[in-house]
Amino acid sequence: xxxxxxxxxxxxxxxxxxAQSTVTQLVRMKIFYFLAPVALLFLGLQFFxxxxxxxxxxxxxxxxxxxxxxxCLGTMMLFTSLFAIVATALLIPGDIEDRTLYTILCKPVxxxxxxxxxxxxxxxVLFIAMLVMDVLLVTTLHFRTEDKILQTTEYMTKIGYPExxxxxxxxxxxxxxxxxxxxxxxxxxxxxxxxxxxxxxxISTFSTSTLFTIATSxxxxxxxxxxxxxxxxxxxxxxxxxxxxWADKIVGTLxxxxxxxxxxxxxISDAAARAEDVLYGDMAQLAGLxxxxxxxxxxxxxxxxxxxxx
Amino acid sequence: xxxxxxxxxxxxVKDFKGPFRGKKVRAVKDVSLTIAPGEVYGLIGPNGSGxxxxxxxxxxxxxPTSGTCAIFGxxxxxxxxxxxxxxxxxxxxxxxxxxxxxxxxxxxxxxxxRGRVLKDRIEEMxxxxxxxxxxxxxxxxxxxxxxxxxxxxxxxxxxPRLVVLDEPTAGVDPTGSREIRDLIxxxxxxxxxxxxxxxxxxxxxxxxxxxxxxxxxxLVNEGRLGDLISLEDKTELILQNxxxxxxxxxxxxxxxxxxxxxxxxxxxxxxLETLFLKETQAKPSGESKVxxxxxxxxxVSK
Numbered sequence: 254x255x256x257x258x259x260x261x262x263x264x265x266x267x268x269x270x271x272a273q274s275t276v277t278q279l280v281r282m283k284i285f286y287f288l289a290p291v292a293l294l295f296l297g298l299q300f301f302x303x304x305x306x307x308x309x310x311x312x313x314x315x316x317x318x319x320x321x322x323x324x325c326l327g328t329m330m331l332f333t334s335l336f337a338i339v340a341t342a343l344l345i346p347g348d349i350e351d352r353t354l355y356t357i358l359c360k361p362v363x364x365x366x367x368x369x370x371x372x373x374x375x376x377x378v379l380f381i382a383m384l385v386m387d388v389l390l391v392t393t394l395h396f397r398t399e400d401k402i403l404q405t406t407e408y409m410t411k412i413g414y415p416e417x418x419x420x421x422x423x424x425x426x427x428x429x430x431x432x433x434x435x436x437x438x439x440x441x442x443x444x445x446x447x448x449x450x451x452x453x454x455x456i457s458t459f460s461t462s463t464l465f466t467i468a469t470s471x472x473x474x475x476x477x478x479x480x481x482x483x484x485x486x487x488x489x490x491x492x493x494x495x496x497x498x499w500a501d502k503i504v505g506t507l508x509x510x511x512x513x514x515x516x517x518x519x520x521i522s523d524a525a526a527r528a529e530d531v532l533y534g535d536m537a538q539l540a541g542l543x544x545x546x547x548x549x550x551x552x553x554x555x556x557x558x559x560x561x562x563x
Numbered sequence: 564x565x566x567x568x569x570x571x572x573x574x575x576v577k578d579f580k581g582p583f584r585g586k587k588v589r590a591v592k593d594v595s596l597t598i599a600p601g602e603v604y605g606l607i608g609p610n611g612s613g614x615x616x617x618x619x620x621x622x623x624x625x626x627p628t629s630g631t632c633a634i635f636g637x638x639x640x641x642x643x644x645x646x647x648x649x650x651x652x653x654x655x656x657x658x659x660x661x662x663x664x665x666x667x668x669x670x671x672x673x674x675x676x677r678g679r680v681l682k683d684r685i686e687e688m689x690x691x692x693x694x695x696x697x698x699x700x701x702x703x704x705x706x707x708x709x710x711x712x713x714x715x716x717x718x719x720x721x722x723p724r725l726v727v728l729d730e731p732t733a734g735v736d737p738t739g740s741r742e743i744r745d746l747i748x749x750x751x752x753x754x755x756x757x758x759x760x761x762x763x764x765x766x767x768x769x770x771x772x773x774x775x776x777x778x779x780x781x782l783v784n785e786g787r788l789g790d791l792i793s794l795e796d797k798t799e800l801i802l803q804n805x806x807x808x809x810x811x812x813x814x815x816x817x818x819x820x821x822x823x824x825x826x827x828x829x830x831x832x833x834x835l836e837t838l839f840l841k842e843t844q845a846k847p848s849g850e851s852k853v854x855x856x857x858x859x860x861x862x863v864s865k
Contacts, residue, residue: 270672274658281660351656356717359622359650359727360673363642562625 267366268373271357275374279340284378288385291332295325295389299397314401315528318429321397322526325390326438330522332386333379333446334474340375341453342466355563365555368454372551375450383443390439391431398430428528437536438525444543445518449474451550452513458557473512480508481516513546567636569725569756570598570621574630577616590616592780593630598773600635600724603747603757605771605788607764613780614760615653618729621758622650634725646674649718653730653760655710657717659703663694666702667716674721688716692746708739715746725756732763744770768792801831 298321345368348354357367402423409419453470460466483505521539524531577591591613598604608614619625621632623639637644657666667685676684689695692712697705702713711731718726728747732740740763747770750757761767767774768788775785784791802809817825 267673270669274661274669278658278660352652352654353656353658355622355624355652356650356655356657356670356714357673358624359645359648360670360721361642361646361675362673560626563619 262363263365263369264363267362268370271362271367271370272373272377275344275371276377278344279374279378282343284336284340285382285385287332287336288382291328291386292389294328295386295393298324299393314405314426315429318394318398318401318426319526319528321394322390322429322435322438325386325394326442326522326526329383329386329390329439330442330445333383333442334449336382337375337379337446337450338453338467338470338474340378341372341450342457342460342463342470344371344375345454345457346460346463346466349563358563364558364561368458368554368558369551372450372454372547376447379443379446379450383439383446387436387439391435394431394435398426402426432528434525434528434531436525437531438522440536441518441521441525441539444539445515448513448515448518448543448546448550451547451554452477455550455554455557458554458561474515476508477512477515478519479516480512481514483508517542566600568597568633569600569602569635570596570604570758571633571636572596572617572621572630573632575617575620575627575632576629577613577620577625578628590780591620594777594780594782595630596775596782596785598756598758600756601751601754602773603751603759603771605759605761605767605774606777607761607767607774608777610762612777614777615729617777618727618758618760622648622727646721647724649721649723649726651711651714651718651726651728651731653733654707655714657702657710657713660701662699662701663689663705663713663716664698666713667720670717671720676721684720684722688720691719691749692716693742708735708742711735711739711743715743719750723755725758726750727758729760730762731759732761732766740766797826 345354348357354367358364405422405426406419409422414422449470452473453466456469456473457466460469517539521531521535573595575591575594576589578587578589580587594613594617596604596606606614606617616625620627621634621639623632623641623644626640632639634644635647637647658669661669664685667688668681671681671684686695689698692715694709694712694716697709702710705713711734715731718728731747732743735743744766747757747759751770757770759767759771771788773786774788774791776783814825817823
């Protein structure tokens with residue numbers, strides 16, 4: 254039964270085995286329990302009705318739905334990003350500390366397969382979690398939108414609006430319901446979480462503890478979320494009446510090269526919440542950019558991990 | 564073409580960097596050793612002597628600073644070399660969320676096994692290490708001895724030609740230790756090469772064909788066990804049911820033989836391990852024995 258055949262440089266089958274094991278590990282760690290408070294929040298939002306505001310402060314139905322989407326998308330972003338960091342940070346340092354890694358790497362498993370398998374495992378769990386939250390969002394938003402359409406139709410009919418304007422009002426509200434554009438917002442958060450997981454993977458390859466990995470990943474997440482503002486300031490801002498110097502430009506370039514720009518993901522999500530048109534081309538670009546980010550972080554992780562001694 | 568050595572370490576040197584660019588620490592200093600296929604080789608030495616580093620270099624977990632390590636002719640730094648190796652680390656920890664059968668399955672799949680072959684192999688391995696009854700229990704509740712046994716099962720799952728064992732009986736009770744030792748002997752009988760690191764010298768003595776002694780990173784002695792431990796100018800004679808007359812005759816004969824001295828004489832002794840195993844395995848339960856002792860004490864007091 255001994256195998257003397259050569260081991261391939263990269264094997265999708267081995268990656269799948271490690272990814273499956275990672276999914277099992279995270280599921281049995283009861284990681285999906287975090288979905289319970291999310292579900293409660295999403296359901297609780299159903300009962301938060303801003304109808305009692307009257308007069309100039311009163312919220313339009315579209316605004317109310319936008320608020321619903323903003324809260325839900327924000328919650329999804331927060332949970333998936335934190336989950337991506339914590340799950341990834343727990344896995345590799347945990348395997349090293351427990352010496353489970355010894356037994357895996359002493360089998361014919363290239364280190365790249367191990368890294369990619371772990372990352373895919375986390376991404377698979379992120380996908381499941383995002384899918385559950387998305388179903389919850391779409392369901393709650395659907396009922397809320399239907400409710401708003403009904404209320405608005407009744408109100409406009411009572412006041413005596415013509416049928417054409419009532420239909421236009423209903424269409425405006427429906428545009429803020431569960432549409433494909435909203436799905437783009439959800440996808441952008443999923444892609445963002447995948448990039449964050451890849452960042453955490455890179456950090457965990459040279460980190461000595463789970464805590465360090467989590468703290469550093471959170472820091473990069475924050476810097477990445479604000480890097481476009483910093484970059485704009487360094488490149489373009491003439492607050493003090495001076496053009497940015499070469500040092501500012503170098504710092505700005507370095508920041509944009511090292512840290513992923515998470516503002517791009519947020520822009521899509523914000524547009525989705527506002528029910529603005531998001532082009533398929535923009536989404537494809539974002540997906541491509543995410544793949545590039547993930548690819549770069551995986552290659553860097555592999556460089557660090559391939560020479561790591563245990 | 565002659566068969567390649569199971570393990571070949573040539574002039575292995577391993578330096579570890581000190582913290583904050585401090586002084587380098589040389590853990591292994593020019594170690595060379597060869598293990599023939601089918602041999603049981605024991606590497607012994609005190610803590611920090613370089614045993615585990617040598618073992619890790621053989622397994623490709625650390626890269627040699629200089630020198631080479633090869634398994635069946637394949638460089639240890641290459642992944643290919645590991646298809647022929649099973650490794651049991653000291654105090655192994657596996658994924659606690661997996662059951663015994665799932666653990667063996669996971670490692671089998673990593674080695675490219677699948678389908679009926681893997682299924683049969685899982686059962687075979689669990690039977691070999693005596694964990695059939697615990698096949699569906701998660702490793703979270705396993706004792707140290709059980710973890711060690713599941714470690715052996717995963718190490719052997721792909722039927723490797725070389726098994727590397729780092730302190731295989733560390734923290735295991737004497738019964739478990741004996742079982743693991745018997746398993747190693749079974750491997751030896753199957754022709755599997757075993758590379759063993761241990762502090763338990765008695766155990767190494769019982770099962771190893773050849774032994775290397777490493778101290779402060781240097782392989783200070785190496786050879787066949789019999790050659791290393793035999794005292795050339797001393798002879799041991801163990802007799803069973805020897806009468807006092809026969810003993811007297813032997814003593815007289817020694818006295819009259821020029822240049823021969825009787826160094827020591829006494830009753831042959833068993834080992835504490837053998838005694839422990841005899842006492843714990845022969846009696847139906849420890850409790851009944853305690854009762855007997857108490858009863859006899861009562862009788863004495865009366």
